[in-house]
Amino acid sequence: MSTVTDLPTLRTLARKEIGNYLRSKLYWFGAGLLAIVSVVGLTAPDDRFSTVGDGIAPAALIGLFGIVIMASLTRNSDRAAEAAGAVSVGQRTRTLALACAAVVPFATGLLWYVTAVIGYNLHPPAPSGVPFGSMNDMFVYAIMFQEGVTACVGGPILGLVIGRWLPQRWVAPVIAVAIVPITMVMQPLFEWPEHWRQVWIWIHFYGAGGTEEDPDRALRFTGSPYFYILYLAALCVLGVLIALYRDPDADRTGLRKTLAGVAAAAAVLCILAMVVGPNERQVNPVPSPTAES
Amino acid sequence: MTTNARLVEVSKSYGRVVGLQPTDLTLDAGVVGLLGPNGAGKTTLLRLLATVLPPSSGRIEVAGYEVTDSHAARVEARRRIGYLPQEVVFPRGMTAFGFLDYIAVLKEWTGTETRHREVHRLLELVQLGDRASMKITKLSGGQRRRLAVSQALMGTPDLVILDEPTTGLDPEQRASLRGILSALPGTVLLATHQTEDVSALCDRVLVIDSGVIHFDGTIAELVGTAAGRVHVTTEPVPDALTSWRTGTGQFRAVGGRPGADAVPVEPTVEDAYLLLRGERNETEGMPS
Numbered sequence: 001m002s003t004v005t006d007l008p009t010l011r012t013l014a015r016k017e018i019g020n021y022l023r024s025k026l027y028w029f030g031a032g033l034l035a036i037v038s039v040v041g042l043t044a045p046d047d048r049f050s051t052v053g054d055g056i057a058p059a060a061l062i063g064l065f066g067i068v069i070m071a072s073l074t075r076n077s078d079r080a081a082e083a084a085g086a087v088s089v090g091q092r093t094r095t096l097a098l099a100c101a102a103v104v105p106f107a108t109g110l111l112w113y114v115t116a117v118i119g120y121n122l123h124p125p126a127p128s129g130v131p132f133g134s135m136n137d138m139f140v141y142a143i144m145f146q147e148g149v150t151a152c153v154g155g156p157i158l159g160l161v162i163g164r165w166l167p168q169r170w171v172a173p174v175i176a177v178a179i180v181p182i183t184m185v186m187q188p189l190f191e192w193p194e195h196w197r198q199v200w201i202w203i204h205f206y207g208a209g210g211t212e213e214d215p216d217r218a219l220r221f222t223g224s225p226y227f228y229i230l231y232l233a234a235l236c237v238l239g240v241l242i243a244l245y246r247d248p249d250a251d252r253t254g255l256r257k258t259l260a261g262v263a264a265a266a267a268v269l270c271i272l273a274m275v276v277g278p279n280e281r282q283v284n285p286v287p288s289p290t291a292e293s
Numbered sequence: 294m295t296t297n298a299r300l301v302e303v304s305k306s307y308g309r310v311v312g313l314q315p316t317d318l319t320l321d322a323g324v325v326g327l328l329g330p331n332g333a334g335k336t337t338l339l340r341l342l343a344t345v346l347p348p349s350s351g352r353i354e355v356a357g358y359e360v361t362d363s364h365a366a367r368v369e370a371r372r373r374i375g376y377l378p379q380e381v382v383f384p385r386g387m388t389a390f391g392f393l394d395y396i397a398v399l400k401e402w403t404g405t406e407t408r409h410r411e412v413h414r415l416l417e418l419v420q421l422g423d424r425a426s427m428k429i430t431k432l433s434g435g436q437r438r439r440l441a442v443s444q445a446l447m448g449t450p451d452l453v454i455l456d457e458p459t460t461g462l463d464p465e466q467r468a469s470l471r472g473i474l475s476a477l478p479g480t481v482l483l484a485t486h487q488t489e490d491v492s493a494l495c496d497r498v499l500v501i502d503s504g505v506i507h508f509d510g511t512i513a514e515l516v517g518t519a520a521g522r523v524h525v526t527t528e529p530v531p532d533a534l535t536s537w538r539t540g541t542g543q544f545r546a547v548g549g550r551p552g553a554d555a556v557p558v559e560p561t562v563e564d565a566y567l568l569l570r571g572e573r574n575e576t577e578g579m580p581s
């Protein structure tokens with residue numbers, strides 16, 4: 001099937017979609033705000049945690065906005081194809097080209113990551129922050145990566161899936177907004193969703209979760225951020241496959257097998273992310289600055 | 294003469310509703326007009342030929358490729374088809390140039406220079422050269438229609454299928470579009486409600502109704518079916534299919550039995566089409 005393997009067309013279309021992503025005003029709005037956060041991270045980061053917790057900024061400003069941007073690009077691609085009625089380039093190639101456009105938010109996330117790592121090294125966190133105990137710098141780099149960079153890709157890929165399966169204009173913004181409270185609740189900063197983390201890891205591996213005596217005490221939560229990164233990467237691949245599955249001309253038998261394989265790999269990686277590493281919360285021996293002496 | 298499309302016993306049903314009855318049709322080079330009332334099956338026929346819609350039965354061949362055979366054959370055929378759908382929803386935020394450039398990539402124009410040259414050629418062709426960098430939302434309705442038409446002409450395809458291309462165009466733009474379409478080397482299939490466009494442009498005309506092609510012939514043959522049945526009279530003709538008072542104060546009657554003072558006049562494509570439709574409605578006992 002020439003539309004599947006036509007690499008020059010895919011390359012050209014991918015370049016077009018990258019250009020379209022770069023023309024999005026929402027992207028530049030998010031990137032502008034992220035640049036401010038990065039500058040603050042370099043010059044005046046948080047005293048206790050340095051830039052370790054700044055990953056929420058690219059996740060929200062690039063990843064979350066990316067859901068809306070990519071769903072909109074997908075809709076535009078479909079509209080153009082429908083306007084021409086019968087084009088030789090199929091939906092599969094268009095979907096892959098759109099997935100390639102995720103390189104823009106990914107590169108933006110990487111830029112933030114580099115500045116955040118520099119900020120962390122220029123202004124290391126206080127002993128009452130992280131890392132402590134069995135944690136090291138690699139652990140911190142991993143949680144910054146999973147929290148910031150993977151979200152920059154994951155958001156747009158989710159937008160691609162939404163654009164393919166639920167193309168109504170309102171769906172992507174509603175989902176983007178819904179993710180905010182879900183993320184807030186599923187952080188281990190609250191006690192009650194703790195048991196959910198046993199079956200579904202969501203975002204954090206450390207935090208100022210506190211103890212009874214010291215409510216702001218830094219904690220290390222259960223699980224492995226390294227496997228969590230791989231799990232998120234598998235979810236991104238799964239997202240692209242789910243988007244490709246929408247193509248009416250797709251070889252669905254082959255796709256189903258690949259989907260099953262990647263889904264199984266994602267499940268295994270998720271389990272590994274939960275069970276590898278400490279299986280109990282670890283408490284920073286250094287009390288928080290707000291602790292009563 | 295090159296045969297660019299062929300339908301063999303092709304039918305299309307949407308559940309219980311029949312869009313196209315089993316139809317045989319061959320399209321050679323030239324401009325073919327497709328006339329018919331709303332819901333007659335014009336768009337179904339065009340979408341089948343454009344490979345957008347799969348038939349319920351029968352075989353469709355476009356430019357030598359049997360599109361009902363395989364996806365690969367369909368892709369090959371699509372490389373040789375230009376199609377303008379009846380309604381075009383444009384992508385948001387794109388310029389006229391950007392829109393055509395994007396579609397050019399979807400039509401596998403991967404070389405940037407040749408693609409841009411083709412896009413500029415098309416924009417000039419539909420007189421939008423000076424609007425290339427303008428957002429589509431800023432274009433007028435007629436300009437948007439011309440932009441939509443231009444994408445169907447990309448690469449001078451063997452088979453150009455246009456669903457009501459002149460909707461929203463002013464007389465000057467319609468005349469200009471006729472010039473463009475008449476110069477195309479392949480087959481142009483044009484569905485329209487504008488009988489003037491058909492008479493001015495088409496070598497051949499098809500009249501479709503209720504999913505059946507009722508007439509297939511030249512313009513002269515279609516007009517010939519109305520010879521002696523269109524009159525100018527001083528009084529209205531009660532049993533005429535349609536009659537109206539003209540600017541001279543006389544009545545023009547299509548069909549019916551006019552009085553002794555009636556003067557037969559040269560029928561138009563519209564007269565012939567109305568008579569054909571009227572006869573069909575009478576046969577089926579439907580109001581005309």
